Amino acid sequence: MEIWINPQCSKCRNALELLDAAGSEYTVRRYLEQPPTGAEIEEVLTRLDMEPWHLVRLGEPVAEELGVRDWPRDDASRSRWLQALARHPELIQRPIITTDDGATVARTPDAVQAAIEAQQA
Structure with a gap:
């Protein structure tokens, strides 16, 4: 575990x-000290049976800066969400x-x- x-x-x-x-x-x-890679985030999302936008902490300042609330939540935008989580681990629930x-x-x-x-x- x-x-x-x-x-x-x-x-x-x-x-x-x-x-x-x-x-x-x-x-x-x-x-935050050992940020997960995109592959690790993808693996956790698979285990959670979630999409990346379900894992985002929308109240974080970086979420506001990036404007993630307005990002599309679809397959075409999935990689954008994954990249944001990998680059900004503070966004991860x-x-x-x-x-x-x-x-x-x-x-x-x-x-x-x-x-x-x-x-x-």
Whole structure:
């Protein structure tokens, strides 16, 4: 299990606490310090069964600067979204937990618990 975090994020810290309380084994990736590649983002999106625009934090200043709210959300624009996520990892929703069988955006305790259960299954 791997968790992508920003240590400044309260939801990330809460997710780590829940993983620790459950005795889960995991690896931490501080994705702002070790940005994922486009291929890694693509793999996580596949595991999440999401499109890149679903993973974007629209409230980030860089999102406003890039004008992503107005970008088309279609197959033709998909690579543009992926490039933005790779170049600006602060746009990526957090925390993300990947397990052997999938991934989840673990912003709620229930989502963290589901990841724990998936890993234990």
